[in-house]
Amino acid sequence: MNKVYHDEGMLKQYLTKYKHRDYTCREVIRLMEVYRSLTYRMEVFVFNNGSRKDLLNLEGTLPVKYKGAYYNIPVCIWLMDTHPENAPLCFVKPTSDMSIKVSKYVDSNGKVYLPFLHEWNQSSTMHKLVECMINAFGELPPVYSKPRNEVRPPYPVNSFMPQPAGYPYPQVSQPGYPTVTPYPTTSNLPYPSFGSPYNANGTPYPSATPTPYPPATAYPGPTPDMTGGTITEEHIKASLLSAVEDKLRRRLKEQSQQSQAELETLRRTERELNEGKTRLEDILTRLQRERADLDKNVLVLQEKEKELEAAVERLGEQEGVDVDEAVVTTAPLYSQLLNAFAEEATLEDAIYYMGEALRKEVIDLDTFLKQVRTLARRQFTLRALMHKCRQKAQLAC
Structure with missing residues (x-):
C-alpha cells in the first residue's frame, strides 16, 4: 500500500483530470490530517457499462466506538472526477477474517447507504461524510468476526448494487478493480479482544467472543448414531437440509434488508419527483394564466388602435374648423x-x-x-x- 505524504503538488498531479482540482486537493489533505490512517492512490474504476476511469481512492480505517470500545473499520472512498458536484462512492472493505453485516447502512457487498450521501450537494464536505459513517457504524457495526472454520469467498461475492440517482459502480467481472489487502496487525492474533482499546496499528474488529454481531455459525455436520455408532443416510440428509435451510434463511434476510434500503431510497426519490411535479404544474398554470391575460390585452389594444385610425380618417375628411366658432x-x-x-x-x-x-x-x-x-x-x-x-x-x- 502506498504511504501518504501530504504533498499538495503530488496530489494535484493525480487530480489533473478533476473538474475542481484545487478544492478536491484541499479537502483530501484536511481529511487525512484528521484521519491519519487513510491513504490515497489513483486506481481504475470500472463502470456498469464497461467504461473505465482513473479515480482517486481513499482507503484505510475509521475509528468507531461500539459499546464503550473503539474498533477500526476498513473503508474505501472513491471520489468522482466532478467532486464535489457528485457524491463519493463508499464501501466497507473487510479483511479475509471478517464478514459483512447487512444493515440499513451497508448491503451484502459492502456498499454504504447514508442519508447524507443521498442528500449530497456542492456544500457537503468529506469530513462531514466520514463523521456520518462513523456515527452510523457505531449504531450498526458493518462487520463481525468470522469463526476460523468458516471459509470466506473472495471479496466481493457479486456485483455491486446500483446506488440511487444513477451513480456508477465498479464491476467485479471487469479487470482493474483493486483487490483487498489485509491491514497490518501488531500481534500474532488477527484481531484484538472485544474489550481492547483502539490501537491505530492493530486491526479494529471485535473477536468472536463477544462480538458486535454474532459470528457466523458453522453448519452442523453429520453426527454418529447414538445407538449404533454409525452415520446413516438419514443423518446426512437431515444435516444437508439443515445447512441449506440456514443458508437460505440468511440469504433471504440479507436480500430483504438490502431491498428495504433500496425501497426507502426509491420512496425518497419518488417524493422529491412528486414535489417537483407539483411545483412545475403550479408554474405552468401561472404561465398559462398570464398568457391568457396578455392575449386579452393584445385584443383590447388592437381594438383601440382601430378606433384611433377611424377617428384620424374622419378628422382628415372634415374641413378646417374656426377655433372661435368651435368653442x-x-x-x-x-x-x-x-x-x-x-x-x-x-x-x-x-x-x-x-x-x-x-x-x-x-x-x-x-x-x-x-x-x-x-x-x-x-x-x-x-x-x-x-x-x-x-x-x-x-x-x-
Whole structure:
C-alpha cells in the first residue's frame, strides 16, 4: 500500500483530470490530517457499462466506538472526477477474517447507504461524510468476526448494487478493480479482544467472543448414531437440509434488508419527483394564466388602435374648423369668464415678450417699465373679474 505524504503538488498531479482540482486537493489533505490512517492512490474504476476511469481512492480505517470500545473499520472512498458536484462512492472493505453485516447502512457487498450521501450537494464536505459513517457504524457495526472454520469467498461475492440517482459502480467481472489487502496487525492474533482499546496499528474488529454481531455459525455436520455408532443416510440428509435451510434463511434476510434500503431510497426519490411535479404544474398554470391575460390585452389594444385610425380618417375628411366658432359657451357669465381668461393669457405672453425685448435692447428701460405697469394693471383687473365670475357660477376658485 502506498504511504501518504501530504504533498499538495503530488496530489494535484493525480487530480489533473478533476473538474475542481484545487478544492478536491484541499479537502483530501484536511481529511487525512484528521484521519491519519487513510491513504490515497489513483486506481481504475470500472463502470456498469464497461467504461473505465482513473479515480482517486481513499482507503484505510475509521475509528468507531461500539459499546464503550473503539474498533477500526476498513473503508474505501472513491471520489468522482466532478467532486464535489457528485457524491463519493463508499464501501466497507473487510479483511479475509471478517464478514459483512447487512444493515440499513451497508448491503451484502459492502456498499454504504447514508442519508447524507443521498442528500449530497456542492456544500457537503468529506469530513462531514466520514463523521456520518462513523456515527452510523457505531449504531450498526458493518462487520463481525468470522469463526476460523468458516471459509470466506473472495471479496466481493457479486456485483455491486446500483446506488440511487444513477451513480456508477465498479464491476467485479471487469479487470482493474483493486483487490483487498489485509491491514497490518501488531500481534500474532488477527484481531484484538472485544474489550481492547483502539490501537491505530492493530486491526479494529471485535473477536468472536463477544462480538458486535454474532459470528457466523458453522453448519452442523453429520453426527454418529447414538445407538449404533454409525452415520446413516438419514443423518446426512437431515444435516444437508439443515445447512441449506440456514443458508437460505440468511440469504433471504440479507436480500430483504438490502431491498428495504433500496425501497426507502426509491420512496425518497419518488417524493422529491412528486414535489417537483407539483411545483412545475403550479408554474405552468401561472404561465398559462398570464398568457391568457396578455392575449386579452393584445385584443383590447388592437381594438383601440382601430378606433384611433377611424377617428384620424374622419378628422382628415372634415374641413378646417374656426377655433372661435368651435368653442361656444352656454351662458353669458361663462362667455365673460372665457374672454377674461383668454385676454389674461395674452397679457401674460405680452409681458414675457416685453422682457425679451428689453434683454435684447430693442426697447429702453423706461419704455419697458411703462408698458409692463399698464399690462400688469390690466392683468390684475382681469384676474379679479375671473374670480368674481367663478364665485357667481359656483365654480372652484
